[in-house]
Amino acid sequence: MRRNGSRPARRCIVLALGARALSERGWPSLVEDPDAAAVRAARSIAYVIGERPVVVTHRFSVDLEERLRRHLQRALGRVVRAIPSLDRDVIVRHLDHSPVALCASSRATSCNDVAASDLAASLGADMLMLLTDEPVVWTQPPDSDPRALRTLAPADVASLRVDPAVDRVLAVATRFVEATGRPSAIGAIDHVEAMLLGEGGTMIRERAPLSYYGPRLPSG
Secondary structure, eight states, X not given: OOOTTOOOOOOOEXXXXXXXXXXXXXXXXXXXXXXXXXXXXXXXXXXXXXXXXXXXXXXXXXXXXXXXXXXXXXHHTSOOOEESSOOHHHHHHHHTTOSEEEEEOOOTTSOHHHHHHHHHHHHTOSEEEEEESSSSEEEXXXXXXXXXXXXXXXXXXXXXXXXXXXXXXXXXXXXXXXXXXXXXXXXXXXXXXXXXXXXXXXXXXXXXXXXXXXXXOOOO
């Protein structure tokens, strides 16, 4: 997707990172230790930066953004600058000389996930990752224990029984897949490397079969 007069974007991965993603169960919460949470996020983001740059969208406080920026800089061994908007052309120019764009989502009328999905589509991103406090999307079939979704197609979303908050995230992930034909993933910050390989989180693809994890989830 390219607007008139816009520069073509470099192929990239877009991560939508929210406060919930930094409060995953079993780890110090943002309230308990915001610096530890920022360290975990920075290390995970650094793992997936290779030939393709990474765009990280967020709606953090200035303090938390600075913590994340500082730890990303240490993990990558190079300068990381924060971008105070989700302006596509600014991000494209930034990616010419940096492997990561840390961008603040400030649109008052839109949640970070929706803004990230729209940005990812406009950039022609290879993948959109929506990061939450759960390693996968859990669905509750009638008369059955919760099951961990592994893969699904956009057409499967309407038939799933999930928490309303998760239903919104699934809708955003589906929005990107339908707009671009490229995959999206939902999962935890510690599993981004596995999600990039298609081995972790819940993957949404155009023609993926509806499938579930077994009793044990991927470790990430």
